[in-house]
Amino acid sequence: MLAEIITIGDEILIGQIIDSNSAWIAQQLNSIGIRVKQISSVSDNKDHIMASLNEAQNRADVILITGGLGPTKDDITKTTLAEYFGVSLVQNKDALENVSRIFAKYNRPLLEVNIKQADVPENCEIILNNNGTAPGMWFNHGGKIFVSMPGVPHEMMYMMEETVLPKLKSIFKLPTIVHKTIVTAGEGESFLAEKIADIENSLPSHIKLAYLPKLGMVRLRLSAYGENVIELNKEVEQYASKLIERVGKSVITDKDIPIEKAILDEMDASRLTLSIAESCTGGYLSHLFTQHSGSSQVFLGSVVSYSNNAKETILGVNPVTLQQYGAVSKETVIEMAVGALHKFKSDYAVAITGIAGPHGGTADKPVGTVWIAVANNQKTYAQMFKFGNKRTQNIERTSITALSMLINSIRENP
């Protein structure tokens, strides 16, 4: 069973927004055994949308479309779909009730453009939008299924979870795809490949191995295609065990989770707590942890000490240390880590200080110079890194490196 995702909207094509919807939809489809053949982003242009629908219909069984359903002039998905299917638009009672309900709830008058949102191609079944005014639409046409949903992420997600996925599962006898991901850090892609070459070569043809490198990490993904989920899982686990044994210490986790989630899980299991003192990463490392539900069991809090004053008064860094060694130094990062450990009374503390750039570098400490420390009650360890000169990358890379140092430190102190 093959699906294709089409996102409609000039804002993606001029790069004003990143298409995160498609990745989410692809994940959901994969989880029920539907493979995504292609993802296409096309413009708010009738001919272009028509052509992409045609191409998709030739390649896939299910075509999921997002975007272009707003009340304004540039939104032409609905009229284009009607033309594609050769039908007219008709007012849908349920969709109109939904629009009216939403406007009544917010005490706003119902405008002509909003009433028009209840008009849909006559060959569709509508999908109620619990979070917005544009209805989703389900079409059966030429033996294929077309689904049109709004581009607003939470509206689309609600429709997928409540209607589209259950309906697809009920209609099709779906094949099974099992994925298993091993997250590694500290080894390059080609070294891993060399290390596991014979295991990779021994994989049967229905199991594939992919390398997904990102900022000092490489995820190894095994994907198995077949019918019997128990059998596939067993096979994949066997190959995963071989890979894990071979790769050794560089394995962070055998779950497809980010490194900070692996840390939260391990710390939670050992009832350990964490605090952070971050300077150049500016809250990003804290955000990585706190985006995960349940992080409050482990993460007590952090201080983003952008100014020297904050380093002194909140974290208790000695003003003399700052004067003598500077804010980006081994001495300062250690005092920050120890300060956080004491302030938050946590079992572990991570501290980061550096020059994210693009400005603020010196000959001595160029942009990209970063000190990271990990402290617990027995030991404090600090290391210096030299990253590049792009601010966003430095922030991300520093955070990943800090996570790597932290998990190694935790594993060395059982």
Next chain:
Amino acid sequence: MLAEIITIGDEILIGQIIDSNSAWIAQQLNSIGIRVKQISSVSDNKDHIMASLNEAQNRADVILITGGLGPTKDDITKTTLAEYFGVSLVQNKDALENVSRIFAKYNRPLLEVNIKQADVPENCEIILNNNGTAPGMWFNHGGKIFVSMPGVPHEMMYMMEETVLPKLKSIFKLPTIVHKTIVTAGEGESFLAEKIADIENSLPSHIKLAYLPKLGMVRLRLSAYGENVIELNKEVEQYASKLIERVGKSVITDKDIPIEKAILDEMDASRLTLSIAESCTGGYLSHLFTQHSGSSQVFLGSVVSYSNNAKETILGVNPVTLQQYGAVSKETVIEMAVGALHKFKSDYAVAITGIAGPHGGTADKPVGTVWIAVANNQKTYAQMFKFGNKRTQNIERTSITALSMLINSIRENP
């Protein structure tokens, strides 16, 4: 001049990574007057890649390809391109030198798979990869330009900035596209549309207006197509002024920048400083500010007070307040804001406390309940919000709302 972007890799199609490369590439192309016709993500499959190259060649003049250039088995872009152009792979001296240099730098032995990275289709001009081992490739074929680059973002970005964009500019006489974005907050898309309908209707055919709604904000984007950049800019500015006048107080900025960047710019111009005390947003609001270069002029720091203990000992929230009213209350959020103001000695402080979910809600304070406060030396103002039950959305929505409250507060106190 039309371009098409093709990203190659199963990891996008199974939703394991979000394609952020394409948005960046699209922005860069737009800035030099090349419109992106379509973005397609296709699998690591020879026939599929060949078909997408064919389709793209029929639609566009320039085809930019990312991904599938790694040293491992699943990377087949290079051999597929050679087959598409009907040529062989040959070893490229410069590419080999580059690979050797990188491995020597890190003191690692050069493996067979790495040496193979220097093999390229014989009809290409290589693009040096300063940040990695896979060379980029530039092809002239059938009157069209094909460029293949690695999927690793910073490797691709370097090639684009150093080679691809300058080369495209030197080859083509490019038309001009001028974009102008007005960022608004607090009004829905359809209300804005109704308010500015007559201005929208009066736009000449070479100027388009798009509505880009996101989490309580709507960006209005004017795009003008033509030849004369001065003339286009003048026209677009005229229509933008009309729109700004009509929309009134909901306009945050007339630059295409995020709301926090507008705040940083305004506060910097008035030499105002900011601190943050955030609980349920967990560092995300601080990260929004600190991702911008120069934010340290305004942003002094923040406390992420996930635990009650941190609220008390670092921010000075009264334990009695926490006991009597709870952590998510008007009383607590005000004490957090005042605490941050004093701790960091800033001119403004923002405080946030709430229940991001999915757990931790009560009948009284369900998931999505958030208190936000803005304080300066004269005044503290707090407001309660009820958002949804998705953690990530609550974190983002809360942050955007806090930004909205902050900018309004700053503008009311000139």
